[in-house]
């Protein structure tokens with residue numbers, strides 16, 4: 001591992017996951033970053049604010065996969081819905097009716113259309129956009145802090161979806177109350193999107209429609225007055241290289257610990273996509289690291305294995321929650337999509353120079369020795385010791401978590417299943433033994449007397465259920481308490497932790513390792 005790594009290289013590569021999770025084509029966040037940086041300078045921002053606009057644009061959608069669960073439950077496949085939101089002027093009811101709703105209803109059955117229309121006009125449905133933005137901004141802001149960006153970027157990501165006219169979520173900030181880098185990044189995101197959809201003319205038209213409503217009119221003026229130059233520049237070259245070229249100084253470098261922190265943050269984000277996978281990446285990484293140590297993997301391979309394990313399921317964000325949360329067997333076409341998540345993980349990691357060494361191992365975490373795995377279907381000769389450990393750790397940890405189509409297995413049952421995989425020639429015997437030993441060594445988990453956020457043991461239980469997507473009535477039923485008590489607990493937990501959304505609480509639970517124990521939804 002090199003001593004000096006550039007944060008922009010990591011975040012540029014990982015921004016592909018943000019694109020895919022929002023139903024957007026790869027590299028849109030990077031193009032948006034290029035526009036935001038040049039626009040910020042053209043608009044006269046000081047260099048520290050240019051840097052804030054740069055990172056805000058790059059990470060604009062970093063929190064969005066955390067709300068995929070709610071979005072898919074309300075509207076079905078969340079990716080086309082989010083993509084449609086991105087090209088809708090959500091401050092204009094006519095555009096919502098003419099652009100967003102047709103995209104949400106497209107391809108749905110008559111019954112499903114009726115359900116969605118009924119939901120969309122219910123009090124809960126009318127609050128959906130507000131709740132979505134509150135949750136995604138909380139997660140984006142917290143992620144900025146986790147990866148080592150300053151408070152000003154965290155603030156800008158919190159405020160990036162506020163409307164200039166003060167009518168927007170999450171806090172109804174108005175005009176210059178909204179951080180200037182956030183206003184620049186928001187305009188740049190729209191510019192990148194409409195440039196892809198229709199070129200300069202479409203950008204100018206869309207931004208003028210949003211001027212004074214969502215967007216700052218003075219920034220729209222700067223952007224439209226210089227549209228040809230700004231957009232042509234952002235279209236030029238490979239965005240991966242260009243993002244590094246235009247990074248405002250001083251360039252942010254991180255060490256190996258910082259790299260692990262970034263990988264852990266993005267692994268958690270991928271797991272937040274659905275409550276079924278909470279804690280999976282961190283759990284697999286812990287098992288794999290311990291197993292690698294007992295198998296005496298060399299230090300470089302062990303380090304790369306740990307990072308690969310944290311990021312192996314990043315590609316899940318590119319696949320719909322309708323598939324991840326389907327309670328019954330997947331169809332052949334759905335299974336084909338699910339298998340593609342390891343391909344997406346590999347391609348996302350390969351976009352970053354620093355993460356590229358982890359791409360191949362991460363992309364092989366579902367491979368099997370007999371060639372029956374995916375996505376390559378390669379066999380014994382191609383599977384390095386690191387891949388064998390990762391495959392065993394991933395299989396064991398997944399078996400011990402609930403999935404929509406089956407309950408979690410007890411550790412002993414999962415161990416027996418893994419041994420059967422060894423006998424069948426699919427998993428490596430040494431790797432499985434080391435993983436099972438690691439699983440034994442890592443439990444029972446030690447519990448601190450003082451819980452994070454000052455939560456009581458009961459509140460930790462409630463927090464884990466909220467993070468897992470349980471409603472207040474479900475929590476009341478699970479814990480055999482009244483609904484009123486459940487609501488009371490939830491309100492107190494939100495206040496103690498300082499969040500206002502399930503997604504924000506789920507991220508807090510990930511960060512503080514509260515989700516490792518299995519939660520049955």
Ligand SMILES: [Fe+2]
Nearest residue numbers: 312313365366
């Ligand atoms: Fe996976």
